[in-house]
Amino acid sequence: ITFTYLPGDGIGPEVGQAAIAVLNAVANKFGHGLDFEEHLIGGAAIDAGLKPLPDATYAHCKATGAILLGAVGGPKWDHLKGADRPELGSLLPLRKNLNLYANIRPCKPYAALIDHAPLKRERLEGVDFVVMRELTGGIYFGDKGRDNLGAYDECRYSEAEVERIAIKAFDLAMTRRKKVTSVDKSNVLETSRLWRETVIKVAARYPEVELEHLLVDAMTMHMLTRAQDFDVILTENMFGDILTDEASVLCGSMGVIPSASISYGTLGMYEPIHGSAPDIAGQGKANPLAMILSAAWMLRLSMGMDTEAAAIEAAVEAALDGGHTTGDLGGSLSTSEVGDWIASHVA
Amino acid sequence: ITFTYLPGDGIGPEVGQAAIAVLNAVANKFGHGLDFEEHLIGGAAIDAGLKPLPDATYAHCKATGAILLGAVGGPKWDHLKGADRPELGSLLPLRKNLNLYANIRPCKPYAALIDHAPLKRERLEGVDFVVMRELTGGIYFGDKGRDNLGAYDECRYSEAEVERIAIKAFDLAMTRRKKVTSVDKSNVLETSRLWRETVIKVAARYPEVELEHLLVDAMTMHMLTRAQDFDVILTENMFGDILTDEASVLCGSMGVIPSASISYGTLGMYEPIHGSAPDIAGQGKANPLAMILSAAWMLRLSMGMDTEAAAIEAAVEAALDGGHTTGDLGGSLSTSEVGDWIASHVA
Ligand SMILES: CC(C)[C@H](C(=O)O)[C@@H](O)C(=O)O
Numbered sequence: 001i002t003f004t005y006l007p008g009d010g011i012g013p014e015v016g017q018a019a020i021a022v023l024n025a026v027a028n029k030f031g032h033g034l035d036f037e038e039h040l041i042g043g044a045a046i047d048a049g050l051k052p053l054p055d056a057t058y059a060h061c062k063a064t065g066a067i068l069l070g071a072v073g074g075p076k077w078d079h080l081k082g083a084d085r086p087e088l089g090s091l092l093p094l095r096k097n098l099n100l101y102a103n104i105r106p107c108k109p110y111a112a113l114i115d116h117a118p119l120k121r122e123r124l125e126g127v128d129f130v131v132m133r134e135l136t137g138g139i140y141f142g143d144k145g146r147d148n149l150g151a152y153d154e155c156r157y158s159e160a161e162v163e164r165i166a167i168k169a170f171d172l173a174m175t176r177r178k179k180v181t182s183v184d185k186s187n188v189l190e191t192s193r194l195w196r197e198t199v200i201k202v203a204a205r206y207p208e209v210e211l212e213h214l215l216v217d218a219m220t221m222h223m224l225t226r227a228q229d230f231d232v233i234l235t236e237n238m239f240g241d242i243l244t245d246e247a248s249v250l251c252g253s254m255g256v257i258p259s260a261s262i263s264y265g266t267l268g269m270y271e272p273i274h275g276s277a278p279d280i281a282g283q284g285k286a287n288p289l290a291m292i293l294s295a296a297w298m299l300r301l302s303m304g305m306d307t308e309a310a311a312i313e314a315a316v317e318a319a320l321d322g323g324h325t326t327g328d329l330g331g332s333l334s335t336s337e338v339g340d341w342i343a344s345h346v347a
Numbered sequence: 348i349t350f351t352y353l354p355g356d357g358i359g360p361e362v363g364q365a366a367i368a369v370l371n372a373v374a375n376k377f378g379h380g381l382d383f384e385e386h387l388i389g390g391a392a393i394d395a396g397l398k399p400l401p402d403a404t405y406a407h408c409k410a411t412g413a414i415l416l417g418a419v420g421g422p423k424w425d426h427l428k429g430a431d432r433p434e435l436g437s438l439l440p441l442r443k444n445l446n447l448y449a450n451i452r453p454c455k456p457y458a459a460l461i462d463h464a465p466l467k468r469e470r471l472e473g474v475d476f477v478v479m480r481e482l483t484g485g486i487y488f489g490d491k492g493r494d495n496l497g498a499y500d501e502c503r504y505s506e507a508e509v510e511r512i513a514i515k516a517f518d519l520a521m522t523r524r525k526k527v528t529s530v531d532k533s534n535v536l537e538t539s540r541l542w543r544e545t546v547i548k549v550a551a552r553y554p555e556v557e558l559e560h561l562l563v564d565a566m567t568m569h570m571l572t573r574a575q576d577f578d579v580i581l582t583e584n585m586f587g588d589i590l591t592d593e594a595s596v597l598c599g600s601m602g603v604i605p606s607a608s609i610s611y612g613t614l615g616m617y618e619p620i621h622g623s624a625p626d627i628a629g630q631g632k633a634n635p636l637a638m639i640l641s642a643a644w645m646l647r648l649s650m651g652m653d654t655e656a657a658a659i660e661a662a663v664e665a666a667l668d669g670g671h672t673t674g675d676l677g678g679s680l681s682t683s684e685v686g687d688w689i690a691s692h693v694a
C-alpha cells in the first residue's frame with residue numbers, strides 16, 4: 001500500500017489520522033506493507049512559506065499515483081486571490097496536471113442515516129446511483145479574465161474530452177444496472193450540444209446500456225422526486241459540481257461520502273466530498289467516515305484490493321448501524337475513537 | 348387591462364384560456380376594460396410558416412409592454428437547430444430584445460400542497476423566498492460556436508449588468524424580510540468574482556439589508572436543509588435556471604409557480620415556470636393555476652393593480668384549500684373548470 005498522504009487544512013489532518021489508523025489495520029490483517037509520505041498542500045503549504053501545491057508534493061503524487069487527500073482551504077486564506085488561493089492553487093492544478101478527468105461520487109444512503117435526510121424515507125429507500133463528473137475541462141479551465149467590457153469565463157469541450165468521460169460512465173454502468181443518464185443544457189449551450197452528440201456516439205458501442213438525457217435544470221428536480229431511477233449520472237464539470245452537492249443531501253450527511261478522481265490506468269486521488277470545516281478543526285469532533293471510505297476507494301481503484309476495500313466498507317456500515325459515530329451522526333465518539341473502532345473491526 | 352396574449356404550444360392555449368376567464372372576471376368586478384390581442388409564438392408560429400418569434404408578435408409585445416405567455420416548445424420541433432427552435436428562437440430573443448433582465452420566481456409552499464413535496468413537512472413550513480435571476484446575460488447570451496478544438500460558450504457579465512439586477516434584489520428585499528443571499532461560484536469563476544464585488548458595492552447602499560454569499564454548489568444543499576432562512580436569493584442566469592427548478596420541488600408542484608421577467612419601468616412578461624407538457628395537451632387535464640397566478644403578477648407588476656392581483660391569489664388559495672383542482676393536485680376538475688371556479692370566486 002504505497003501512496004501520498006496530503007492531510008491539508010482544517011479537519012483534514014484529524015480525519016486523515018483516523019484513515020491512516022484504518023489503513024494500518026488493513027495492512028496488518030492482509031499482510032501488506034504500508035508505505036506513505038505525508039506532504040503539505042493548500043493553506044498548510046502557504047503557511048509554511050510555500051506555494052499551495054509545492055513542487056515536492058506534486059512530484060510525490062506523480063511518483064506514487066495514489067493520493068489520499070483530506071481537505072484544503074478555509075477563511076484564513078480567503079483574502080488571497082486566484083491561483084494563490086488554496087483550492088485554486090492546489091486542487092485544480094492537481095486535477096489538471098495529473099489528468100484526473102473522471103470524478104466519481106456515490107449516492108447510496110445508509111440505512112442508519114435515512115432519517116437524517118430532509119427527504120421523506122420512501123423517497124430514499126433503494127437509491128443507489130453514482131455521479132460521473134468530468135473534472136478537467138469546461139468553464140473551470142477555460143480562458144478567464146477581465147477586459148473593458150467586464151469579466152468572462154469560457155466554457156470549452158473537445159469531442160475527445162467528452163468521449164473519454166462518457167466511456168468511463170458506460171464502462172461503470174456495465175458493472176451496475178446498465179443505465180446512463182447524461183445531463184446537459186443542450187437547449188442553450190453549444191458545448192452541451194457537442195456533449196449530447198458525443199454521448200450518443202459512445203452509447204452506440206454499448207447496446208446493452210440504456211441512455212437517457214436530461215437538462216440540468218430538470219435534473220435538480222428529478223434527483224429529488226425519482227432518485228431511485230438513476231444508476232450512472234454523467235455530466236460536465238460545473239453541472240457535476242452542483243449536482244453532487246445536491247445528491248449529498250439524499251445521503252443524510254456529507255460526512256459519509258468519499259470521492260475518487262481518476263484517469264487512465266490506476267492513477268487516482270481520493271478525498272471526502274466535505275470541506276475543511278475550520279470551525280470544528282482540532283476538537284476531535286470531525287466525522288472521519290468519508291475519509292476512511294476514500295481510503296477504501298483508493299485500495300480498490302488504484303491498487304485492485306477489492307477484499308480490503310470491502311472490509312473497510314463493512315466496518316463503516318457496522319459503525320453506523322451500532323451508533324459508533326461522532327456527534328454529527330448522533331454518536332458520542334471522537335474522531336480518533338471512530339477511526340480506532342473501525343480499525344479494530346477490520347482487524 | 349391591456350396586454351399581449353401568447354398562448355404558445357402544448358398546454359399553453361388551455362391554461363391561457365383559463366387565465367383569460369379569470370382576467371375577464373377581474374375586469375368586470377373592478378370595472379376595467381379587457382383589451383388584449385392573441386399572437387403566435389414558438390412551435391405554433393413555426394407550424395404557421397412563420398419564425399418562432401414573428402415580427403407582428405414582437406411588435407405587439409413591445410407596444411403593450413405586458414405579455415402573458417403560456418409555454419413554448421415540444422418534441423415536435425426537437426429536430427430543429429439553434430435559433431430555429433421554439434425556445435431559442437422566441438423565448439431568449441424576447442427576453443433579450445425587450446431587456447427583461449430580472450426574472451422573479453417565488454417559493455412559498457401552499458399549505459394544501461406541503462404533503463405533495465418529497466421533503467418532510469417540518470422542512471417546508473414557513474418557507475417563503477423569492478429567486479431574483481439575471482435573465483439577459485451570462486453564458487446564455489455569450490459568444491458560442493464550434494471551431495477545430497471543439498465547442499465553446501462564453502460567459503460574460505459587465506459590472507452594469509450585475510449592478511442593475513442586484514438593485515432589483517435589494518429593492519425587493521426592502522419590501523420583505525430584508526435579507527439577500529447572493530449565489531455565485533467565486534472560488535472558480537472570474538464572472539462570479541465580479542458578481543460578488545459588485546453585489547457588495549450595491550449592498551453598501553442598503554445598510555438595513557443583510558447580505559449573505561453562498562457558492563452555487565453549497566446552495567443546492569442549503570435550499571433543502573434550511574430553506575426557511577432565505578428571503579431574496581440573487582443569482583446569475585444559469586445558476587438561476589438550475590436553482591429555481593430545484594426550488595419548485597419545495598412547493599410540491601411546478602403547476603402553481605408563476606414567474607415575472609421584468610425590466611425598467613412596468614414592462615414585463617409573465618409565464619408559468621412549467622413547460623408545454625405536450626403529453627397531456629388538449630385533454631383538459633392541465634393545471635392552470637401557475638398561468639392564473641402569472642396573470643395576477645401581470646396585474647400587480649405591470650399595471651399596479653394590487654387589489655386585483657390579491658383577489659386572484661386569494662381565489663387560488665381557496666381553490667387549493669377546497670380541493671377545486673385538476674388531477675395532478677388530487678382534484679377532479681378540468682382545466683377550464685378550475686378557471687371558471689376561480690373566476691366566479693373572484694366575482
Ligand atoms: C473547491 C472547489 C474548487 C471544488 C470544485 O468546484 O470542484 C469543490 O466544490 C468540489 O466539488 O470538489
Ligand SMILES: CC(C)[C@H](C(=O)O)[C@@H](O)C(=O)O
Pocket residue numbers: 187188217434435438588
Ligand atoms: C427553455 C429554456 C431556454 C429556459 C431557460 O433555460 O432559461 C427555461 O428552462 C427557463 O428556466 O425559463
